[in-house]
Amino acid sequence: MAYLLKGVSILGGTPTDLHIADGVISDKAEKGAEVIDATGLVALPGLVDVHTHLREPGREDAETVETGSRAAALGGYTAVCAMANTSPVADTAGVVEQVWRLGREAGLVDVQPIGAVTVGLAGKQMAELGAMATSAANVRIFSDDGFCVADPKLMRRALEYVKAFDGVIAQHAEEPRLTEGAQMHEGEVSTRLGLTGWPAVAEEAIIARDVLLAEHVGSRLHVCHVSTAGSVEVLRQAKARGVRVTAEVTPHHLLLTDELAAGYDPVFKVNPPLRTAADVAALRQALLDGVIDVVATDHAPHAVQDKECEWSYARPGMLGLETALPIVLSVFGEKWDLIADRMSIAPARIAGLAGHGGDLTTAGTPANLTLVDPTARQVVDPAGLASRSRNTPYAGMTLPGRIVATFLRGEATVLDGKAVK
Numbered sequence: 001m002a003y004l005l006k007g008v009s010i011l012g013g014t015p016t017d018l019h020i021a022d023g024v025i026s027d028k029a030e031k032g033a034e035v036i037d038a039t040g041l042v043a044l045p046g047l048v049d050v051h052t053h054l055r056e057p058g059r060e061d062a063e064t065v066e067t068g069s070r071a072a073a074l075g076g077y078t079a080v081c082a083m084a085n086t087s088p089v090a091d092t093a094g095v096v097e098q099v100w101r102l103g104r105e106a107g108l109v110d111v112q113p114i115g116a117v118t119v120g121l122a123g124k125q126m127a128e129l130g131a132m133a134t135s136a137a138n139v140r141i142f143s144d145d146g147f148c149v150a151d152p153k154l155m156r157r158a159l160e161y162v163k164a165f166d167g168v169i170a171q172h173a174e175e176p177r178l179t180e181g182a183q184m185h186e187g188e189v190s191t192r193l194g195l196t197g198w199p200a201v202a203e204e205a206i207i208a209r210d211v212l213l214a215e216h217v218g219s220r221l222h223v224c225h226v227s228t229a230g231s232v233e234v235l236r237q238a239k240a241r242g243v244r245v246t247a248e249v250t251p252h253h254l255l256l257t258d259e260l261a262a263g264y265d266p267v268f269k270v271n272p273p274l275r276t277a278a279d280v281a282a283l284r285q286a287l288l289d290g291v292i293d294v295v296a297t298d299h300a301p302h303a304v305q306d307k308e309c310e311w312s313y314a315r316p317g318m319l320g321l322e323t324a325l326p327i328v329l330s331v332f333g334e335k336w337d338l339i340a341d342r343m344s345i346a347p348a349r350i351a352g353l354a355g356h357g358g359d360l361t362t363a364g365t366p367a368n369l370t371l372v373d374p375t376a377r378q379v380v381d382p383a384g385l386a387s388r389s390r391n392t393p394y395a396g397m398t399l400p401g402r403i404v405a406t407f408l409r410g411e412a413t414v415l416d417g418k419a420v421k
C-alpha cells in the first residue's frame with residue numbers, strides 16, 4: 001500500500017507532500033497511491049510508550065494485548081512497552097514471548113515486552129534476565145513496576161547484570177516501609193481527608209539511592225513515573241554528574257493534583273499518587289529542560305469492580321493511551337519538536353526500538369507516524385474509548401488534538417480517527 005499525504009506539516013513546518021511506499025518514507029510519488037488530504041494536519045513520528053499495562057495474560061477482563069494495541073494506535077502510538085505485572089508475571093522467556101507474539105498477531109503497534117527484575121515481582125530472587133534478553137522478545141527493559149526493587153543488593157546485581165546486553169532497569173521508586181497503607185499523597189489534603197499519606201520522600205529516597213548505585217556500577221537506570229519536585233532535583237544533580245539515568249513523567253502527573261482526591265472518586269487513585277500544584281509545575285519544567293526525558297502513559301486499565309468501590313479498596317491506576325497527546329498538547333501547546341522528542345524519539349532510544357522515532361523528512365525512514373489535527377477539540381467520553389476499561393480521569397473534559405491517522409511501517413492502523421481493524 002502506498003500513500004500520499006497531501007499538504008501535511010511535518011512537526012509544524014511548511015506544508016508539503018509526504019510519500020509512503022513499501023513501508024518507508026519515499027522521496028517520489030508512487031502510482032496508485034491513496035491520496036489523503038492532510039491540509040492543516042501535523043505529522044509526528046509515531047508515539048512510543050515505555051510504560052503500558054496491557055493486562056494479558058491474566059486480566060483480559062480489564063485489557064488484552066489487542067484492545068490495548070488498538071487504544072494505543074488511536075492515541076497515535078506505533079510502539080508500546082508492555083509492563084511485566086501480568087498473571088503469570090512476565091518473568092520468563094515463555095511469558096515475554098507470548099506477549100510479543102500476541103502483539104504481532106494484533107498487528108496494530110509494536111508490542112515490546114518488559115521483563116520482571118525479580119521472580120513473581122516478589123523482590124527476593126533475580127528473574128532470568130538473560131533468557132528474556134536472548135528470547136524472541138529481545139527484552140531490554142526490566143521492571144518490577146507496581147513494586148519497587150527495594151533490596152539494594154538485588155538492585156545492584158540487576159543493574160550489573162543487564163550491562164552485558166545494554167539493558168536498563170526501570171525502577172518503580174517507592175520505599176515500601178514509608179508507604180505502608182498509603183492511599184494518596186501525604187500532605188494537607190490527606191490530613192484533611194483522613195487518608196494515609198504516601199510521602200514524597202519515599203520516592204526521592206529510592207531515586208537517590210538508585211542513581212548512586214547506577215553510578216557505582218556504571219549501568220543504565222530508568223526511573224518510572226516521577227511525581228515530585230524533590231525527585232526532579234535528585235535527577236538534575238545526577239545527570240549533571242553524568243550518571244546514566246533517564247526518567248519519565250505521566251500525562252496525569254503533568255496535569256492533575258491531589259485536591260481531586262477530595263471527592264473520594266477512585267478514578268483519581270493512582271500510584272504514585274497525584275501530588276501538589278508545586279510538584280506539577282516542577283515536572284513540567286523538568287520535561288521542558290530535559291531533566292525528565294520522556295512522557296510515558298502508565299496506562300493502567302482496571303475492571304469496573306476494581307475501581308467503582310470504596311477509595312481504600314480500589315486499585316491504583318488510570319487509562320492513558322488514548323488521551324496522552326491531547327493532555328500534553330493542552331499543557332504545553334503546539335511545541336511539536338518537544339512533543340516528538342519526549343513522546344517518540346527519546347522513548348524509542350531508551351527502549352532500543354530502531355525504526356521508531358525516525359526522521360520523517362528522510363527517505364528510507366520506516367513509515368511509523370501519526371497525523372494530528374491540532375485545531376480539533378474532543379470531549380472525553382469513557383464509553384467511546386477503545387480500551388476494555390473505562391477508568392479515565394478526564395471524562396467530560398474538552399481536549400485539543402485529534403489523532404486522524406496512524407501508520408505502522410507504512411500500513412494504516414488508524415484512518416479518519418477510526419481503527420482500521
Ligand SMILES: NC(=O)N[C@@H](CC(=O)O)C(=O)O
Pocket residue numbers: 053085145146147172269270271272298300301315316317318
Ligand atoms: N500505576 C498504577 O497506579 N498502577 C499500576 C501499577 C502500580 O504502579 O501500582 C497498575 O498496574 O495498575
